[in-house]
Amino acid sequence: MTRRSAVACGLLVACCLFLPRVADAHAGLQTSDPAPGAALGAPPNAVRLSFSENASATLSTVRVLDRDGASHEDGRPQPTADPRALEVRLARLPDGVYTVDWRIVSAVDGHTTAGAFAFAVGVDPTTVGAVTRTVKTPPPSAYEVLGRWLLVGGLVLLVGAGAAGALAFGDASGGAVAWGGLLVSAIGLVVLADAQRRNAGASFAHLLDTSVGRALLWRGAAIAVAGAGVVAARSRATAARRPAMAVAAVAAMVAMAVHVAAGHAAAGSARSLQTLSQWAHFAAVGVWMGGLAALIAHIRGAPSRDKAGAVRRFAALAIGGLAVVTVTGGLRALHELKSWHEVTDTGYGRAIVAKVVLIAAITMLAARNRWRSLPVLETSLEPLRRTSRGELALAGSALAVAAVLGSLAPPASARTAPPAISVSGADVATTVRVKLTAASSQPGPNRFTVRAEDYDSRRVVGPARVSLRFNALDDPDVAPTTLTLARGSRGNFVGEGPNLVFDGRWRVDVLIQRSDDSVTVPVRFDVGAPAPNPSVVRPPGGPPSYTVQASGGGFLRVTVDPERAGATRVLVTCFDFNPEVIPVERMVITVGDRVLSVVPVDRGMYAAAAVLARGRNRIGVVTRTTFGARQHAFVDIEVP
Amino acid sequence: MDTRERYVAWQAAGVRRAVCAFVVAIALSLTWPASAHETKQVGALTMTIGWGEEPAYSGLTNSIDVTFANADAMPVVDAAGALTVEIAFGTERNTVSLLPGGRPGLYQAKFVPTRSGTYSFRVAGKIAGLAIDTTSTCSSQSFDCVTDVAAIQFPAKDPASGELLTRLDREQARADRSARNAKNAVRIAVAAVAVAVVALVVAARRGRRAS
Numbered sequence: 002m003t004r005r006s007a008v009a010c011g012l013l014v015a016c017c018l019f020l021p022r023v024a025d026a027h028a029g030l031q032t033s034d035p036a037p038g039a040a041l042g043a044p045p046n047a048v049r050l051s052f053s054e055n056a057s058a059t060l061s062t063v064r065v066l067d068r069d070g071a072s073h074e075d076g077r078p079q080p081t082a083d084p085r086a087l088e089v090r091l092a093r094l095p096d097g098v099y100t101v102d103w104r105i106v107s108a109v110d111g112h113t114t115a116g117a118f119a120f121a122v123g124v125d126p127t128t129v130g131a132v133t134r135t136v137k138t139p140p141p142s143a144y145e146v147l148g149r150w151l152l153v154g155g156l157v158l159l160v161g162a163g164a165a166g167a168l169a170f171g172d173a174s175g176g177a178v179a180w181g182g183l184l185v186s187a188i189g190l191v192v193l194a195d196a197q198r199r200n201a202g203a204s205f206a207h208l209l210d211t212s213v214g215r216a217l218l219w220r221g222a223a224i225a226v227a228g229a230g231v232v233a234a235r236s237r238a239t240a241a242r243r244p245a246m247a248v249a250a251v252a253a254m255v256a257m258a259v260h261v262a263a264g265h266a267a268a269g270s271a272r273s274l275q276t277l278s279q280w281a282h283f284a285a286v287g288v289w290m291g292g293l294a295a296l297i298a299h300i301r302g303a304p305s306r307d308k309a310g311a312v313r314r315f316a317a318l319a320i321g322g323l324a325v326v327t328v329t330g331g332l333r334a335l336h337e338l339k340s341w342h343e344v345t346d347t348g349y350g351r352a353i354v355a356k357v358v359l360i361a362a363i364t365m366l367a368a369r370n371r372w373r374s375l376p377v378l379e380t381s382l383e384p385l386r387r388t389s390r391g392e393l394a395l396a397g398s399a400l401a402v403a404a405v406l407g408s409l410a411p412p413a414s415a416r417t418a419p420p421a422i423s424v425s426g427a428d429v430a431t432t433v434r435v436k437l438t439a440a441s442s443q444p445g446p447n448r449f450t451v452r453a454e455d456y457d458s459r460r461v462v463g464p465a466r467v468s469l470r471f472n473a474l475d476d477p478d479v480a481p482t483t484l485t486l487a488r489g490s491r492g493n494f495v496g497e498g499p500n501l502v503f504d505g506r507w508r509v510d511v512l513i514q515r516s517d518d519s520v521t522v523p524v525r526f527d528v529g530a531p532a533p534n535p536s537v538v539r540p541p542g543g544p545p546s547y548t549v550q551a552s553g554g555g556f557l558r559v560t561v562d563p564e565r566a567g568a569t570r571v572l573v574t575c576f577d578f579n580p581e582v583i584p585v586e587r588m589v590i591t592v593g594d595r596v597l598s599v600v601p602v603d604r605g606m607y608a609a610a611a612v613l614a615r616g617r618n619r620i621g622v623v624t625r626t627t628f629g630a631r632q633h634a635f636v637d638i639e640v641p
Numbered sequence: 642m643d644t645r646e647r648y649v650a651w652q653a654a655g656v657r658r659a660v661c662a663f664v665v666a667i668a669l670s671l672t673w674p675a676s677a678h679e680t681k682q683v684g685a686l687t688m689t690i691g692w693g694e695e696p697a698y699s700g701l702t703n704s705i706d707v708t709f710a711n712a713d714a715m716p717v718v719d720a721a722g723a724l725t726v727e728i729a730f731g732t733e734r735n736t737v738s739l740l741p742g743g744r745p746g747l748y749q750a751k752f753v754p755t756r757s758g759t760y761s762f763r764v765a766g767k768i769a770g771l772a773i774d775t776t777s778t779c780s781s782q783s784f785d786c787v788t789d790v791a792a793i794q795f796p797a798k799d800p801a802s803g804e805l806l807t808r809l810d811r812e813q814a815r816a817d818r819s820a821r822n823a824k825n826a827v828r829i830a831v832a833a834v835a836v837a838v839v840a841l842v843v844a845a846r847r848g849r850r851a852s
Contacts, residue, residue: 430804431812432807457814457815472792481792510792514730516731517732519730519756520804521757521789
């Protein structure tokens with residue numbers, strides 16, 4: 002083994018070791034209705050799931066199971082107006098806890114993601130379970146990566162042979178490179194189709210009826226046209242060979258375009274630019290590396306003036322190819338990777354680093370050819386051939402890495418939806434900054450994450466023990482609960498619990514205990530739906546009344562008499578649909594953060610003295626009816 | 642669905658909600674930390690340990706209450722007993738004596754927990770001829786951990802003196818850092834002005850030479 006091939010092998014092994022072993026989610030679940038862990042008062046008509054990529058409704062399954070494993074969905078998942086969302090209608094659900102078990106096949110790349118979460122209907126939210134959400138993504142299969150590698154490698158050879166034939170730096174009849182490219186791309190397409198069929202767990206007929214299958218058919222058609230061009234170039238007269246090879250090259254580029262359009266470049270934001278960029282990347286690799294393969298096949302034997310001319314024509318083209326590959330590759334990487342963490346910690350990022358290393362090595366060999374091999378072309382072609390073989394070996398490895406990249410979800414598509422609740426605060430002594438996030442803004446089981454940093458240096462606080470103390474501000478009669486968090490990744494502390502039992506305002510005291518000290522950071526947030534639009538009645542000469550539907554059922558009518566800034570009186574009445582007054586056992590009325598002292602006026606009516614400020618005042622009401630139900634509502638009142 | 646049917650459906654939903662609320666209340670009462678002491682068997686004796694005042698708040702005087710009872714549930718009184726309790730908070734340790742309290746079988750060690758968080762008590766020594774060495778840690782299954790006193794302050798929530806001192810130290814350090822940065826900025830500015838003057842002189846000389 003020569004020193005150069007040893008270096009190339011070492012580089013390849015290093016890149017393989019650097020490649021990812023775990024998969025990020027492809028069509029990751031972003032949002033759902035009902036939300037994971039939701040405790041609903043009434044049964045939903047449908048479950049709607051929204052993903053990070055378009056999901057194939059035909060190949061995907063969504064099941065809604067009760068505790069006994071019985072299914073409650075009414076038909077298969079249906080597409081919605083949003084191509085990233087699927088909806089499954091439900092039969093009427095009795096009260097109980099349900100598990101949504103979903104398995105999604107991405108319409109973008111045919112990859113599968115599965116997961117589950119639970120929600121409750123008409124029962125205690127604490128019974129939904131602490132673990133509210135799971136997601137499983139199988140790692141990319143070697144079979145699929147092989148299919149992608151062969152397909153793209155074959156197309157690269159076809160483009161290169163076509164360009165060489167059309168631009169006169171290779172065999173005008175295509176030669177072995179064109180036939181090899183045709184054969185390899187056809188095998189690659191068949192392997193990829195079979196791998197995607199296995200991923201989806203469907204028959205070929207079923208698969209071909211989807212967007213994933215149609216993209217396979219279009220690629221097959223383009224390869225068939227390229228094949229016709231190659232055949233024509235071999236059999237027709239000399240004058241027709243170059244146009245035939247040009248047709249083969251264009252058809253191979255069309256196959257590349259379809260391949261790109263059925264990949265992640267066409268799934269995220271700025272689709273047109275990213276698709277064009279990815280296609281130009283592949284096409285440039287075809288002209289550069291496929292062209293080099295065709296050139297090397299063409300300049301076999303002794304040196305000659307014609308061969309030297311062909312090499313110089315290719316060299317001019319290769320510089321353009323290298324420039325396009327570098328620019329478009331950079332554009333794609335910058336689009337998909339948003340932080341250094343995504344470069345180093347994700348499989349996709351590591352694969353891109355491996356590819357950059359290989360491209361850099363190829364570029365060094367290309368530079369060597371330009372500065373050392375080109376000046377001696379007339380006397381010896383051996384240095385050029387030797388270095389070019391190394392370039393082609395590394396290019397094969399780079400295409401293998403590209404095939405792995407095509408099988409992985411970019412971090413951009415694997416990013417989950419931002420947390421529903423995100424609040425920050427600091428302790429009085431300004432030693433620690435705390436950021437608390439919660440996965441759901443609804444009452445019920447939730448996942449909490451705390452990041453604690455030193456106030457000045459912004460370094461993560463640790464080692465520490467972190468716990469949360471939950472105080473329901475609208476329910477002062479409910480005792481606080483505590484949740485201890487465990488250390489998670491990247492200095493965060495995480496924990497799951499059903500502590501946010503009710504909708505309304507909550508204060509969470511984040512306790513951070515270190516070796517000899519502790520600090521408490523209070524943060525506040527709202528849980529539940531945004532402020533409903535009240536129905537306002539302004540009787541002539543009388544005080545206005547605001548009526549809102551309360552969570553927990555019924556209606557609350559809030560009357561401010563008189564409606565003015567300063568001292569006033571707030572009257573709250575509870576009634577049902579009829580409307581009949583609902584007897585209330587206890588009522589808490591708040592204005593902003595102040596809890597008012599309430600006085601019962603009638604069965605379902607309470608009054609409280611209040612002081613309103615000019616502008617917007619939020620009046621919150623929590624009641625306990627005599628039959629134990631909790632009602633909650635708030636109204637925003639503009640005081641002139 | 643007419644109004645009557647809607648009303649019946651709503652009333653049925655009300656009953657369901659009532660049942661749901663009841664279950665929630667029961668579940669909450671089971672999951673909330675109990676204001677309780679921890680009871681454990683130490684040899685032939687039953688030991689109970691917890692705070693004198695529960696819930697325990699930082700900055701408020703409290704005590705560690707330990708009681709011993711024999712197999713007949715009678716309090717164990719041992720005036721000659723020598724018991725200590727080691728209070729642990731993180732890596733901090735402090736050992737104090739357990740002294741007989743206000744009723745038979747009760748032993749107390751008064752102290753002020755100055756920080757919120759998790760405390761451990763290690764009771765060691767001899768009582769009624771029995772050597773004991775046992776550790777209890779606050780948790781939802783034993784006795785309360787210490788909560789920030791701000792939770793019960795009204796009408797204003799005043800910072801603790803420790804917090805104010807730490808804040809002063811922090812602000813002092815920030816002020817010192819700002820002063821250092823200002824001094825460095827002045828030095829850099831002076832150096833920049835000097836370089837600019839030299840550059841002007843050189844440019845003027847070259848200009849004169851060129852003309």
